[in-house]
Every structure is written in structure tokens, then in C-alpha cells.
Amino acid sequence: MATYQLDITREHCPMTFVKTKIELAKLKAGDTLEVLLSEGEPLENVPRTSQEQGYHVLGVEPAGEKIYKVIIQK
Amino acid sequence: MANKLSIISFSGDFDKLTAVFTLATGAAAVGYEVNLFFTFWGLDAIKKKQGRSFVGGSPLTRLFGFFMGGVKAAPVSRLNFLGASPRIFRWLMRRNNVATPEELIDAAKALGVHFYACEMAMHILGLTKDDFIPEVKDVLGVASFLQIAGGGQTLFI
Numbered sequence: 133m134a135t136y137q138l139d140i141t142r143e144h145c146p147m148t149f150v151k152t153k154i155e156l157a158k159l160k161a162g163d164t165l166e167v168l169l170s171e172g173e174p175l176e177n178v179p180r181t182s183q184e185q186g187y188h189v190l191g192v193e194p195a196g197e198k199i200y201k202v203i204i205q206k
Numbered sequence: 207m208a209n210k211l212s213i214i215s216f217s218g219d220f221d222k223l224t225a226v227f228t229l230a231t232g233a234a235a236v237g238y239e240v241n242l243f244f245t246f247w248g249l250d251a252i253k254k255k256q257g258r259s260f261v262g263g264s265p266l267t268r269l270f271g272f273f274m275g276g277v278k279a280a281p282v283s284r285l286n287f288l289g290a291s292p293r294i295f296r297w298l299m300r301r302n303n304v305a306t307p308e309e310l311i312d313a314a315k316a317l318g319v320h321f322y323a324c325e326m327a328m329h330i331l332g333l334t335k336d337d338f339i340p341e342v343k344d345v346l347g348v349a350s351f352l353q354i355a356g357g358g359q360t361l362f363i
Contacts, residue, residue, distance in 0.1 A: 146232030147305050150313045153235035181236040 133162040140169050140178075141199055148174045149181065156187060159206040167202045168195055175200050210239045210358025212351070217363060218247030220280040220292045220307065226251075226363050227310035234317035239358070242314070243351050244342075245324035249331065250274040251311070252321055252338045263332025270331060277307050315341050322346045322354070 138155045140148045148169065155165055169178055179189045179202050188205045195201040211233040215226045226242065234240045244252050255261055256276035262268035282291045299306050305313070314321075321342045323335065328345060335345055346354070 142303050144302070144304050146228050146235060146310075147313070149235035150231050150305075150317065154313075154316055177236070185237045 133164070134160075135164045135166060138165060138167045140167060140174060143174075145173060148178065152178055152182070156182065156185075156204065156206070161206050164190065164203055164205045167204060169200055169202060171198045171200065175202075178202055179204070208237060208239045209233075210241070210355070212241040212243065212355035212358055212360045214351075214360070214362045215242055215244045215248035215251065216246055217283065218250045218274065218280060219283040220277075220295065221282045221284075222363050223248075223251050223277065223280060223307045224310065227307055227314055228305075229361070229363075230319050231310050231313045231317060234314065234319050240314075240317075240319045241322065241351075241354050241358075242319060243322045243324060243346065243355075245327045246330075247274065249323060249327055249333060249338075250280070251277050251307075252323065252342055253333075254337060254339050261333065261337050263334075267330075267332035271333075277311070280307070315339075320354075322351065324351075 138151060140151050143151060152167055159165060167178060169175055179192060182204050183189050190203040190205050193201045213226055213230060230240045230242055253261060253276055257278055258272050258275040260268040261271035280292060281289060285291055296306055323338055323342050323345050325345045325347050
């Protein structure tokens with residue numbers, strides 16, 4: 133079970149979702165992806181849409197000024 | 207059943223293609239089934255030979271193919287300023303870290319967005335399926351497109 137990192141703090145819609153989806157698709161069962169993202173649209177929607185697609189959101193933690201880390205597991 | 211978004215990509219303009227592929231990639235990334243139906247000027251975006259090239263079945267259609275010129279030569283729908291505006295927009299996009307149409311098209315391919323070409327418009331422009339990128343899944347008429355798009359949301363851009 134591996135852990136991967138993805139930083140989408142500099143990305144804008146739709147690449148925030150696109151990059152997350154492409155990385156999530158590479159995960160094997162039990163792997164986790166830690167996504168660094170900005171508050172606003174990415175923070176509101178990346179955890180929600182990941183959950184809708186059957187992934188588990190293990191946590192959302194502050195990781196800097198207006199930046200959060202979302203931990204997603206397959 | 208997954209949500210579904212089908213977009214009729216008619217325009218071929220730089221800004222409208224940006225809208226098509228922004229919606230398509232965003233929807234695909236959040237789990238939608240996405241179908242893109244390229245017709246008329248929109249077909250220019252999925253040609254294998256991008257840039258100005260004489261693609262077409264007759265001298266007249268080859269001339270159209272040359273002047274349409276693919277995504278790189280696509281004009282913006284307003285204030286094109288003889289082709290200066292798309293260059294300015296590309297520069298602004300890179301500067302603001304926003305994806306360009308080419309990057310969005312690559313993302314759409316990676317996300318498994320379905321590409322379809324309009325049979326009627328291909329016939330007018332003298333194009334065959336071999337003139338398009340391999341991701342173009344099929345050549346369709348209206349009835350087949352309606353069947354594929356049925357039960358989902360459809361946009362015309």
C-alpha cells in the first residue's frame with residue numbers, strides 16, 4: 133500500500149479535477165493519494181467528487197495559508 | 207448509471223473550443239460519461255494533421271482545410287484582431303496557469319472522453335475517418351448521436 137502526493141495548488145478549473153482524477157485512476161486498492169489544494173472550489177469539490185466516485189476521504193487538514201491536504205484512499 | 211454530458215462541438219473557434227474541452231474534461235474528471243460530437247467547423251479540432259494542411263477530397267475542400275488550419279490556427283469568436291488574439295490568450299493562459307485548448311484535448315483523451323465525428327459535415331468537407339485522430343471512436347449521424355446522448359445533458363457550442 134503506497135502513498136502518493138499531488139500538488140494542485142497552482143492549478144485552475146478544470147485541471148484541478150483532471151489531475152486528481154488521473155492520479156486517482158493509478159491507485160491500487162488500499163493506496164492513498166495526498167492532494168495539496170487551495171481553499172474554495174477545489175477544497176469544496178475534490179473531496180466530494182472523489183467520494184462520489186467510490187474513493188474514501190480519510191481526512192482534510194490545513195497545510196499552509198489557504199492550503200489544505202486531502203487524503204484520499206482507494 | 208453514471209451522469210452523462212454530450213456536447214455538439216460546432217464552432218471551431220478558439221474560445222468556444224476552450225469551453226467545449228473545459229466542460230468535457232471537468233465532467234469526465236468528476237465521473238461523468240462524456241460524448242463529444244464534432245460537426246462542421248468543429249471537425250477542425252480533431253484532425254490528425256494540425257496546422258495548415260491541404261486535407262480534403264477535392265481542390266475546393268482542400269483549400270477549406272488549409273484555411274481552417276486546426277486548433278493552432280483557430281480564431282477567437284470576437285475581437286480576433288487578424289489572429290493576434292489567440293496568441294494573446296495563449297500567453298495569458300500560460301501566465302495564469304490555465305490550460306490551453308491543446309492541453310485540454312490531451313486531458314480529454316487521457317480521461318477517456320468519447321469523440322465522434324459528424325458524417326454529413328465530413329461528406330461536405332471531403333474528410334474521411336482516417337483524417338482524424340485515432341481517439342475518434344465513430345462517425346455518426348443525428349439518429350445515432352441522439353441515441354448516445356439520450357438520458358443525459360446535451361450542449362451545443
